[in-house]
Amino acid sequence: MFRKFLAGALLLALTGLAGAGEGVRIYHAWIRLLPADLPAAGYFVLENQTDHTVTLTGVSASAFGGAMLHQSAEGTMRHVHSIKVPAGEQLRVAPGGYHIMFMPPHEPLQPGDRVPVTLEFADGSTRSADFLVKGPAAVGWSESK
Ligand SMILES: [Cu+2]
Numbered sequence: 001m002f003r004k005f006l007a008g009a010l011l012l013a014l015t016g017l018a019g020a021g022e023g024v025r026i027y028h029a030w031i032r033l034l035p036a037d038l039p040a041a042g043y044f045v046l047e048n049q050t051d052h053t054v055t056l057t058g059v060s061a062s063a064f065g066g067a068m069l070h071q072s073a074e075g076t077m078r079h080v081h082s083i084k085v086p087a088g089e090q091l092r093v094a095p096g097g098y099h100i101m102f103m104p105p106h107e108p109l110q111p112g113d114r115v116p117v118t119l120e121f122a123d124g125s126t127r128s129a130d131f132l133v134k135g136p137a138a139v140g141w142s143e144s145k
Pocket of ligand 1: 070071077078099100101
């Protein structure tokens with residue numbers, strides 16, 4: 001009886017976890033600090049290893065006063081409310097295109113720090129990754145500062 005209950009609870013727990021966050025891989029995640037009061041930007045690669053489209057709808061990062069998805073285009077940028085990533089495809093959030101724009105951090109950050117950032121999906125699931133903080137001169141992902 002107890003075993004059966006346990007199995008049911010486990011199944012429920014597993015079902016609860018299955019969402020877009022499951023089967024979504026995030027890597028090459030980094031943040032570029034900018035001088036003075038200019039906002040830091042975040043970049044990453046998202047790989048959709050599921051068999052369906054996943055829709056990124058937002059970001060959050062407790063180290064910062066706020067975070068949102070932006071897209072650069074023609075010298076300006078705009079707030080993006082969703083980004084669809086088809087099954088099996090990669091979304092490259094890289095300088096010049098999509099990026100995360102951060103409000104000022106609660107505590108000063110330094111190159112080499114790792115900051116958790118949570119990606120939010122349309123089905124309500126989330127996925128967190130540690131973003132490596134880099135200095136203003138950084139142009140892309142690498143393990144070095
Ligand atoms: Cu921006």
